[in-house]
Amino acid sequence: MEKVCTVCPYCGTGCGMELSVENGRIIEVKGDKAHPVNQGELCLKGYYGYQHVADNRRLTTPLIKRDGHFVPVGWDEALDYVAKRLTEIKAQHGPDSFALFSSARANNEDNYAAQKFTRAVIGTNNIDHCARLCHASTVSGLGTTLGSGSMTNSIPEIGTHSDVILIIGSNTAECHPLIARQVVNAQARGAKVIVIDPRGTDMANKADIFINPKVGYNIPVINAMINVIISEKLHKPDFIAQHTTGFDDMARAVEDYTPENIELMTGIPAQQLVEAARLFANAKAAAILYAMGITQFTHGTANVMALSNLAVITGQIGRPGAGICPLRGQNNVQGSCDLGALPNSYPAYLRVTDEKVATHFEQAWQAKLSRNVGLRVTQVPAAIEENKLKALFVFGENPLMSDPDSDELRHELEHLELVIVMDLFMTETARRADVVLPSTGWAEKDGTFTNTERRVQRVRKAVEPPEGAREDWWTFGEIAKRMGYDGMSYNSAEDIWNEVRRIVPATYGGISYARLDHEPGLCWPCPDENHPGTPILHQGGLFATPTQKAELRPVLFDPDILPKEKGIVYERPMLGCIAEHTDTEYPFLLTTGRRVYHYHTGTMTRKSPVLHQLAPEERIELNPADAKELGVRDGDFIRVETRRGYIVARSMVTDRVQPHTIFGTFHYWEACCNELTSAGPLDPEAGIPEYKISAAKVSKSSPAEAAAWHKKISDICKIDLQYVGTRSQAYA
């Protein structure tokens, strides 16, 4: 039996794990005891989420759709075909008629190859990935105020140093269980926990102060805390004077947000806000943990900046255990952003619009590069509608389930001339592709992942991929070669990584594969081989902004309409409102998220039988008062409808959700809440949609209606239940 040390392929926590391999198959997974983040522990996805690797539904041959059916073809034929079609489309419609969705599941090397292919071979910046749908607001928010849109501290510090932990809009226990463990460890040391969440999550059960606002009311709560801090003089005037700009405007903007006013607006007891503010400001080291409950709003950037204001004025940043921790969703979503799978930046966030930067990359890559910012994921449907986009390349992503308003996206995809999907399985998106390319998974290739704390870690090959599957970077290189570009003929992942290190040395220069073999990952920036990495950003109040000062911004909120008039007196105010309100026709507020058992669209976890057995179907959370009124018992089918569409799923009657609020996930194609979410309006800076709020109507359903719905959605997703199973039939 062989043991292979690698990194968990699920959430952004990036736990180290040890795979036991026997006869070419993974037979067991254990936590890596020496790993600083998880210290030998794993959650159930880590332990049992490996089983999809050997699943017999894995794609094993390239497929080209002919007359509506997939036909298995050889790699040469598939690559020739893709190269020919892309060359034709580029010649006919220009390079900007191509877009690529990169993958936060794939490793850094694959992402680097994908963006290089898009930029150097096609000649467009139309590359983006699902970070647009999760932490785009963090990248735009913290990127502006602090100069770096990433977690400021390392995960172990939460357990060892933080004495107050503010968790807002993060269901940490379910979505980042091994970070929740650090919170539990901190509590055992005597640390206090404040949780601000519309749902009664497990972290709320653990909290010393639990503030339970309505969905969308983040800014009033944060501003009220800032109001208390300033009026009670708990802020740090020296730190503010030395290291920040914009305090006066910001302070003026929160004047109206007294705890009493916010109690009137939200029903949250004023005393609770006062206590939370005092606890946070007086902490020796306070950490803010946040996730989608902050970012997935049309005012996501404003939410993030409000948090940034809170941390900065109290000086709770740049020290061990004190900082802002956006908890990134996917194993490598940090890495795919860092490596330039974004429409406005090259690797290491160098701007595509910067002439000097562009020239640097042109010389390095020996290609002519576009200076125009490309399309975001959320702009792609409109670009197709406007006939601007002709070809879409999707790898390691399943947008038909993960992007908002599935029905619209399905409709738009049909207008494209060429859709290429590269994945492990025949996903819901792949079924609608023209070309499907099989790829190798996390356990079958070498590379690096970057977790949420910016720790670049080695991912190691443990088993052979299924015959016919190829590494993503190899496929991009082969298509490039066929399109006349020789700069992507790599021999190994390490080859690619060394190119990354050469090209952006300030960030990655010191992170070599050789070093990663001895060290449990290194947090970027790490410019040279003797540099220890940078677990804590902004130390000593030196921020990464051009002025080295943190920017404080006025943030204003009105639930009904953007408070433009109030904002007029400020320079660059951030404004927030709720885009879609409940009304008499759609009286329920639908909010979405994840559950601990599954990962996103379930492509991997639903093919891992242990996980699937524990949570085989969608359950929509419904408050007991509403359940009673609707005559619904726990487990009964309910029908949920929004302006975009409807689903039928089983209910979970629980007071974890507030009255007139329901909660569902996007794990199950049979009842995916993204059939219901809205693809617009978007956050003006981040381009993120408002996943967290949709107005919905809910009614009691029946097994008969559920069966009819199941048939309908099976047809829509082109899933023939008879053919889910064996390798050859899966292609039918």
Added chain:
Amino acid sequence: MNRFTITNPANCIGCHTCEAACAVAHLDAAEASSFQQDSFRPRLKVIFGREITSTTQCRHCDNAPCVIACPTKALTHVGDTVQFVGERCFGCKTCVIACPYGAINLVNHKVMKPVPDSISARSVQPIAFKCDLCVDRANGPACVEACPTQAIRLTTSASADEMLSATRERATHNPAT
């Protein structure tokens, strides 16, 4: 004193890893490859309420109500545990009602040899089902081993003594707490 596992709600984050570990630990090799719903069953349950997160499982009571209630000795004391012998159970459900922790489930059990042509010959019948403390497992209870926050712990006679003396020590030095 009987051994038992108990969960500290202060540490439990409701991640269900124990349930997965429990179900997997009780699969035999054939079941492990097929994963039918019938054979995949956790013996402990995560309770995720509005105020508290924890698990419920068998406490292996020393004066166990289920053992007293069982008319066929399907539930018996074995060493320092309470064990269940499936062959003796005829599905009377008294134990389910007797258990104050709700730790005994009824599950469908495939009867190997139904009596042919008999009207009572169902191939599946409900029987009781509960934690066996993984007595045959080298590393002890799978839930304890898997729990990422050490919320579930195995308490034995020896560890209870240790805990008691530590508590007494602490109370002596710091009477206020």
